[in-house]
Amino acid sequence: MVKVLMKGNEVIAEAAVHAGCKYFFGYPITPQSELVAYMAKRLPEVGGLFLQAESEIAAINMVYGAAGTGVRVMTSSSSPGFSLKQEGISFLVGSELPAVICNIVRGGPGLGNIQPAQSDYFQVTKGGGHGDYHIPVLAPASLQEIVDLTQDAFDIADRYRTPVIIMGDGMLGQMMEPVEFYEAKPKEVPKKDWATTGTRGDGGPKIITSLELNAESLEKHNHHLQAKFKQIKENEVRFEAYETEDADYILVAFGTVARIAMNAIRKARQEGIKVGLIRPISLWPFPEKPFIDTRDKVKSYITVEMSAGQMIEDVRLAVNGHAPVDFFGRTGGVVPTQEEIYHKIISVAGGVEV
Amino acid sequence: MITVYEKTKGLTDKPTHYCPGCTHGIIHRIVGEVLAEMDILEDTIGVASVGCSVLSYEYFNCDMTQAAHGRAPAVATGIKRVLPDRFVFTYQGDGDLASIGMSEVIHAAARGEKITVIFVNNAIYGMTGGQMAPTTLIGQKTVTSPEGRNPNIQGMPIRISEMISTLDGAAYIERVSTHDVPHIAKVKKAIRKAFETQKKGIGFSLIEVLSTCPTNWGIDPIESLEWMKNNMIPAYPLGVYKNIGERE
Numbered sequence A: 001m002v003k004v005l006m007k008g009n010e011v012i013a014e015a016a017v018h019a020g021c022k023y024f025f026g027y028p029i030t031p032q033s034e035l036v037a038y039m040a041k042r043l044p045e046v047g048g049l050f051l052q053a054e055s056e057i058a059a060i061n062m063v064y065g066a067a068g069t070g071v072r073v074m075t076s077s078s079s080p081g082f083s084l085k086q087e088g089i090s091f092l093v094g095s096e097l098p099a100v101i102c103n104i105v106r107g108g109p110g111l112g113n114i115q116p117a118q119s120d121y122f123q124v125t126k127g128g129g130h131g132d133y134h135i136p137v138l139a140p141a142s143l144q145e146i147v148d149l150t151q152d153a154f155d156i157a158d159r160y161r162t163p164v165i166i167m168g169d170g171m172l173g174q175m176m177e178p179v180e181f182y183e184a185k186p187k188e189v190p191k192k193d194w195a196t197t198g199t200r201g202d203g204g205p206k207i208i209t210s211l212e213l214n215a216e217s218l219e220k221h222n223h224h225l226q227a228k229f230k231q232i233k234e235n236e237v238r239f240e241a242y243e244t245e246d247a248d249y250i251l252v253a254f255g256t257v258a259r260i261a262m263n264a265i266r267k268a269r270q271e272g273i274k275v276g277l278i279r280p281i282s283l284w285p286f287p288e289k290p291f292i293d294t295r296d297k298v299k300s301y302i303t304v305e306m307s308a309g310q311m312i313e314d315v316r317l318a319v320n321g322h323a324p325v326d327f328f329g330r331t332g333g334v335v336p337t338q339e340e341i342y343h344k345i346i347s348v349a350g351g352v353e354v
Numbered sequence B: 001m002i003t004v005y006e007k008t009k010g011l012t013d014k015p016t017h018y019c020p021g022c023t024h025g026i027i028h029r030i031v032g033e034v035l036a037e038m039d040i041l042e043d044t045i046g047v048a049s050v051g052c053s054v055l056s057y058e059y060f061n062c063d064m065t066q067a068a069h070g071r072a073p074a075v076a077t078g079i080k081r082v083l084p085d086r087f088v089f090t091y092q093g094d095g096d097l098a099s100i101g102m103s104e105v106i107h108a109a110a111r112g113e114k115i116t117v118i119f120v121n122n123a124i125y126g127m128t129g130g131q132m133a134p135t136t137l138i139g140q141k142t143v144t145s146p147e148g149r150n151p152n153i154q155g156m157p158i159r160i161s162e163m164i165s166t167l168d169g170a171a172y173i174e175r176v177s178t179h180d181v182p183h184i185a186k187v188k189k190a191i192r193k194a195f196e197t198q199k200k201g202i203g204f205s206l207i208e209v210l211s212t213c214p215t216n217w218g219i220d221p222i223e224s225l226e227w228m229k230n231n232m233i234p235a236y237p238l239g240v241y242k243n244i245g246e247r248e
């Protein structure tokens, strides 16, 4: 198939259409507005429906309604709008409804700005809304990877009856790269016999709810959710390890930052410093294995983020005291440069003249 | 033996949890009867809201979804847009619809969503223990307006039927009351009319049903019916506020 040149936001949208998503409810916000506009044009062409909601709150609740009928449905937003979706996301988890939610993160807190950031890491990986839960979070680093991960996101959502988050930063949403779409092999997903579509021909009424007034029963439901999260942790970890075998130092970065870090690593390697990279692709479940495999061999890890340091907490948990974990980050929409990261490597490695 | 009255197929066998004398039960029965009589139970998806009626998903004998506080019209929109040939209704209290969920109901009406909203106005927050609602009357005492609702402090009550009927997408809007048997018969006619509006695909329908909350009003059920008639109806006049089908 031929490659086409597209913007990241549009790639997410087209990949969703390829994954069989026919319904999209959204609200405009920079830097993800192209995604909404693309869906508005594209979905009617495939017999689907795009609806601009009156707010992100309404959008996520429309998603809740549509997901309850068993169709593949999606919404997307950026940080402030994503915050507004949290109650609805918690309801999706509680009611076990599959949906895909995209967060193209921008600078915060508050209105912040529209520049790229990764400062919603805590919010997407630690629950975000109320209650005891986790959501699978996929963080692509290239537009081609968006194509694969968007398909995965819908499959994971259906397989585990859970919302799934695709997290990108403003850069990923705005950059253009050639991508190739493909007809994905339809994955085996369970039959949605829980969907509320009317009872005609299917026996008794079905109920979609997250309410359970009895404490023991809610605890039981929560144990069921926890068991599911455990299964997701066992099956859905995704990461890339680059030149970690001989590494004295390992950078840890995700999304577009990982690409910048990669360039810094190449430069450092030319200088004879053995540096590698661990790139978490699933932010939750967080990949622990590449750390367990390396933590007794490396001198230290350096986490690089477009935040004041959020993923570093998960890195520290995975390293579990076996090695020091250093940090370099820029916030507020400032993108770390290859030189900055390179200098950080040098300063941690100590001593190489630059 | 002739059967003169029986349980409607529109409701399940589950005993309801409503307080004695609460008219939520009457409204449930009527919605159930209408769905059964129109023979659309199997093609209906109801959306329960957050309030005393939160468990209505256990009582209506059709597919049901439970929505976040105030968001039922958005959830209903999501369902109806995927399944345009199904019947979709929400059942919401006045805190749910007229306070936290005002935006969702207005925009669903403005878009002309072909859904039916059963709006239960009891001038108070029942479930959370009798706090002021946007519909609480001037002078009415609640736990959050202990001196009585004062327009200078808490503002004026909101008249939902009047407001929604100004929107072009609203097709059938009527306010009815449950205070006596003749009026209860009108509740049924109105709810039937709303579902027929949905069936014809004309647009958004909302039936505002004046309802009692003896528990939080602090008066007995009979007195509550009297209080509703004497105080709520003057503030919330009954009648059809919008009927696009009629106009055509």
Ligand SMILES: Cc1ncc(C[n+]2csc(CCOP(=O)(O)OP(=O)(O)O)c2C)c(N)n1
Pocket: B050, B051, B052, B053, B069, B092, B093, B094, B095, B096, B097, B120, B122, B124, B125, B126, B127, B128, B133
């Ligand atoms: C987001 C959120 N805020 C507040 C509540 C608490 N709450 C539950 S029911 C309710 C009021 C319901 O009152 P109303 O809609 O009038 O229904 P009624 O109980 O009178 O039938 C409130 C505020 C909640 N569940 N969720």
Ligand code: SF4
Pocket: B017, B018, B019, B021, B022, B023, B024, B052, B122, B126, B127, B212, B213, B214, B215, B216
């Ligand atoms: S608290 Fe009021 S509205 Fe709720 S069930 Fe009791 S009487 Fe009815």
